[in-house]
Amino acid sequence: xxxxxxxxxxxNAALIAPPAMAFSLLFGILRFPNFAIxxxxxxxxxxxxxxxxxLGLPLPLAAxxxxxxxxxxxxxxHVLVFRPxxxxxxxTLLVVSIAVTLILENxxxxxxxxxxxGFDIPLQRPWKVFGAHxxxxxxxxxxxxxxxxxxxxxxxxxxxxxxAMRAVADNPMLAAIRGVNAGRVTAFTTAICGALFGLTGVFxxxxxxxxxxxxxxxxxxxxxxxxxxxxxxxYGAILGALLVGLAEEATxxxxxxxxxxxxxxxxxxxxxxxxxxxxxxxxxxxx
Amino acid sequence: xSAYLVSMGTFVGFFMILALALNLQWGITGMVNxxxxxxxxxxxxxxxxxxxxxxxxxxxxxxxxxxAGLVMGAAVALLSVRLREDFLAIVTLGVGEVIRLIxxxxxxxxxxxxxxxxxxxxxxxxIGPDLYPLFYLGLVAACVLLTYAVCEAIRxxxxxxxxxxxxxxxxxxxxxxxxxxLHRVQIFAVGGFFMGLAGALYAHYVQNISPEVFMPxxxxxxxxxxxxxxxxxxRGILLGAGAVMVFLEGTRFVGDFTDALDAEKMSAxxxxxxxxxxxxxxxxxxxxxxxxxxxxxxxx
Numbered sequence: 001x002x003x004x005x006x007x008x009x010x011x012n013a014a015l016i017a018p019p020a021m022a023f024s025l026l027f028g029i030l031r032f033p034n035f036a037i038x039x040x041x042x043x044x045x046x047x048x049x050x051x052x053x054x055l056g057l058p059l060p061l062a063a064x065x066x067x068x069x070x071x072x073x074x075x076x077x078h079v080l081v082f083r084p085x086x087x088x089x090x091x092t093l094l095v096v097s098i099a100v101t102l103i104l105e106n107x108x109x110x111x112x113x114x115x116x117x118g119f120d121i122p123l124q125r126p127w128k129v130f131g132a133h134x135x136x137x138x139x140x141x142x143x144x145x146x147x148x149x150x151x152x153x154x155x156x157x158x159x160x161x162x163x164a165m166r167a168v169a170d171n172p173m174l175a176a177i178r179g180v181n182a183g184r185v186t187a188f189t190t191a192i193c194g195a196l197f198g199l200t201g202v203f204x205x206x207x208x209x210x211x212x213x214x215x216x217x218x219x220x221x222x223x224x225x226x227x228x229x230x231x232x233x234x235y236g237a238i239l240g241a242l243l244v245g246l247a248e249e250a251t252x253x254x255x256x257x258x259x260x261x262x263x264x265x266x267x268x269x270x271x272x273x274x275x276x277x278x279x280x281x282x283x284x285x286x287x
Numbered sequence: 288x289s290a291y292l293v294s295m296g297t298f299v300g301f302f303m304i305l306a307l308a309l310n311l312q313w314g315i316t317g318m319v320n321x322x323x324x325x326x327x328x329x330x331x332x333x334x335x336x337x338x339x340x341x342x343x344x345x346x347x348x349x350x351x352x353x354x355a356g357l358v359m360g361a362a363v364a365l366l367s368v369r370l371r372e373d374f375l376a377i378v379t380l381g382v383g384e385v386i387r388l389i390x391x392x393x394x395x396x397x398x399x400x401x402x403x404x405x406x407x408x409x410x411x412x413x414i415g416p417d418l419y420p421l422f423y424l425g426l427v428a429a430c431v432l433l434t435y436a437v438c439e440a441i442r443x444x445x446x447x448x449x450x451x452x453x454x455x456x457x458x459x460x461x462x463x464x465x466x467x468x469l470h471r472v473q474i475f476a477v478g479g480f481f482m483g484l485a486g487a488l489y490a491h492y493v494q495n496i497s498p499e500v501f502m503p504x505x506x507x508x509x510x511x512x513x514x515x516x517x518x519x520x521x522r523g524i525l526l527g528a529g530a531v532m533v534f535l536e537g538t539r540f541v542g543d544f545t546d547a548l549d550a551e552k553m554s555a556x557x558x559x560x561x562x563x564x565x566x567x568x569x570x571x572x573x574x575x576x577x578x579x580x581x582x583x584x585x586x587x
Contacts, residue, residue, distance in 0.1 A: 033373050081566055088573065090373050091319055095510045096566060102507070103562035106555040113551060223377055258392050265381025272374050273366070 003132040005249040011138045013225075013238075013245035014145035015207060016218060019200040020225035020237035021152055022193035027231050028169030029189050032090035036077060036097040037197055037222065039104030041215030044070040044201020046108050049210050053120045062119075063202045070198030071191040073104070078190045101219075105212045117210040137206045144203075148196070149238055155192075156234065165189055217261070221248070224264035228271055243267075293420045297492060299532045300427035301485045306512040306528040307434045307521060308481035314518035314579070315442055316474045317454030318367060319376045323509050325383030326479055328390055328501035330356050330486020332397060335496055338407040340396075345407045345491060352487035353480045360479020364472040380503060391498040402497035405490055427488055431525075434481050438521050441477070450474060451519075508535065511561060515568045517575025526576055534561050 019037060026034050048066035051057045057065070077100055085093060126133040156162040167175040168185045176182055204214050225244045229236025244267060251263045305323055312318045320326075334352035337343040343351070363382055367375050390397045397403060414422050441447055452460040453467055461467050490496050508531055516527020535557060568576065 033377060085569060085573070088569065091313070091376060092514055092569070094373060094376055095507070095514055096569065098507050099511070099562040099565045102504070102558050106558045106562075109555040110552055110559070220377075220381075227374070227377075256392060259388055262381070262385050262388050265378070265384060268374070269366070269378045269381055272370055272378060 003130055005252075006246075007129075007132045007134050007138075009242070009245035009249045010142060011134070011207060011245075012221070012248060013241040014138075014142040015200065015203050016221050016225050016244065017145050017238045017241035018148045018196045019218070019222045020229070020241050021149070021234040022196035023222055023226045024229070024231055024234050024237045025165070025169070025189055026193050027226070029165075029186055030082065030093075032093040032097070033223065034097045035094060035219060036074075036100040036104075038215035038217075038219040039101035040070055040074055040194060040197035041201045041204060041218060042108060042212055043073050043104055043215075044198030045205045045210045045214055046112060046201070047198065048202045048205060049117055049119065053117070056120075059119055059121055059202075063199065066202055067195040067198035070201065071194030074194030074197065075187060075190045078186070101216065105216065109212045112212070114212055117205075119205055119210070121206075141203045141207060144199070148199075149235075152234055161185070161188055220261065220264040220268075224267045227268055290420065293424050295532070295536050297420070297424050297427050298536065299529055300424070300431050301489050301492075302509065302512060302528040302532050303431045303525055304434050304481055304485040304488075305509045306516070306524045307431075307438050308478040308485070309509050309513050310518065310521060310524045311438050311441065311481075312475055312478040314513055314520070314524070315438075315447065315454065316450040316471065317372070317457075318364070318471055318475055319372045320363070320379050320475070320478065321376050321503070321506050321510070322363065322379035322381075322383030322386075323482060323506040324501040324503055325386035326356050326359060326482035327486040327489070327505060328383075328386050328498070329359055330483030331490035331496050331501075332390060332403070332486075333483065334487035335403050335405045335490040336397070338491075339403060339405045345409045345411075348407070349409070349484070349487040349491070352490075353483045356479035356481070356483020356486070357476045358479075359483075360476040361472050363479070364475030367471060367475070368468060380506070383501075383503060383506060387498050387501050390501070397498075400497055400499070402495045405494045405496070408491050408494070423492055427492075430484060430488060434484070435521060435525070437477070437481075441474075442521060446470070508561070511565045515565060515575055517577040517579060519579030520575070520577045523575055523577030523579075530576070531561060531564070534564055 019041065023034065023037055026037075044066045047069040048059070048062045051062035051065045052059055055062075081096060081100060082093065085096065088096075121137075124136050126135045127139075154162075156166060164175070164180045164185045165188070167178070167180055168182055168189075172182060175185075200218070201215065204210075204218060208214060208217075221244050225240035226237050227240070228243055229238070229240030244264060247267055248260055248263045251260060305327065309320060309323060312320050330352040333355040334345075334348040337348040337351055338345055363379060366378060370378060391399050393399070394401070408419070408423075409426060410422070411419070441450070449460065449465050449470060452463070452465065453470060457467050509528075512527040512531045513524055514527070515530055516525070517523030572578070
């Protein structure tokens with residue numbers, strides 16, 4: 001495996017680690033695999049594009065705006081769609097979440113058509129480090145991804161609302177009895193996760209392209225990372241993201257690159273069969 | 288116009304078979320299958336390749352496609368033994384995608400994105416080209432009835448009660464001495480059989496199949512049919528598949544009346560409409576249009 005492949009794997013991991021952590025947090029509270037994340041990421045990418053290109057804002061401002069818009073969309077979807085369906089089975093909610101992704105994607109197609117776009121940023125020469133190419137944007141993505149990991153850790157471990165988030169994820173009824181306002185915690189979690197999905201949309205726009213399917217194409221690697229790390233364990237998600245990134249690059253050595261999308265699925269299938277709770281999750285006792 | 292209705296009816300038939308099969312697996316037995324597009328592709332390509340490349344007569348190629356779906360269903364069901372249902376959803380989605388990727392990439396055999404041309408049609412040489420679409424609609428309708436009859440028979444039989452018990456709580460079913468694993472494998476295999484049948488019927492109808500038809504979104508439409516119609520109720524499933532297909536295809540007519548929207552925008556609007564149909568139905572009728580009737584006496 002060459003240094004270039006390790007660099008590529010690192011960039012991939014940096015791209016999927018924040019949404020994998022967000023997915024893990026959302027799963028802890030809502031308890032179903034939320035396929036709507038694909039639509040949310042696409043919304044983030046297009047919101048940033050709209051602020052950056054037609055409106056001419058600098059990219060950092062556009063990114064902040066995209067995070068706010070996506071947080072609003074995720075919260076809106078929660079209030080309008082998922083909260084009223086609380087009694088439905090996890091699988092019904094899963095199908096509904098795919099429908100949400102389809103709706104968001106196609107609303108965007110309606111207004112932007114399916115063309116491939118990019119941000120308005122100067123094209124920069126990639127840097128060469130020991131023979132491996134890496135673009136300045138990719139370095140930024142890795143830096144931000146690390147910073148987000150640290151910030152989420154501080155939030156979850158050392159703040160009141162972070163403790164409340166973990167309490168609700170662990171045992172909603174006990175949390176409610178102890179006076180945790182579950183509604184407020186859920187709103188806060190959806191907003192934080194929305195901001196992370198929005199930022200992922202921006203990163204995806206920087207590193208890949210901006211098109212309606214950009215979020216859907218990232219969904220399975222994100223699931224793979226979150227499941228690999230153990231669902232509900234945000235730190236595991238970071239390591240899961242690294243392993244998924246490496247596995248995707250390693251596949252190219254043995255299979256045509258067109259099979260790359262299958263890697264995420266195969267990782268999920270093998271892992272779930274061998275260790276259903278993920279690498280770092282704790283086994284759930286079925287009552 | 289009437290040719291269009293016949294063709295739409297035929298497609299509704301494919302959807303109904305797929306939706307009935309999914310209802311058997313999930314609505315009645317509680318086993319998740321998001322790989323429907325994969326089973327559909329498996330049936331289409333098994334029958335298509337056998338008849339186009341090896342010259343196997345259609346009368347043998349279609350049953351072979353059903354058999355391929357059956358074997359595949361049994362294999363996927365064995366995977367489910369250790370999996371939680373939400374994870375099984377992702378794994379089965381993966382199975383479907385892997386099948387599509389194989390079809391797409393192994394183009395020496397499958398013709399990949401160029402599309403596989405299939406000349407052979409059931410009774411193709413006996414029926415004139417004018418009447419053939421109508422005949423095929425009848426053939427598909429007969430297959431829908433057959434699938435419905437089998438699914439309904441399973442649902443009403445004592446076995447149906449066992450399957451519902453497995454759906455509600457597999458541990459209780461196991462404690463009562465039911466062989467949960469055997470039932471699950473059987474039902475998933477039967478579902479796979481019918482999905483293979485739908486795929487084969489599709490292949491010989493359009494006579495040109497390519498991998499982009501078998502995207503995971505097909506599985507989504509079938510799931511929506513089952514949820515909108517009412518999981519567990521076979522009659523509801525027929526209604527749900529019809530409703531989703533009318534939304535999907537019928538909205539094409541809207542395009543004829545207005546020039547404001549191009550084809551790309553129309554297709555986006557169609558999918559938005561389907562998504563809203565699912566959400567609105569679930570908000571107004573949480574158990575679907577025709578919910579499963581519970582606690583009915585066995586004399587039903």
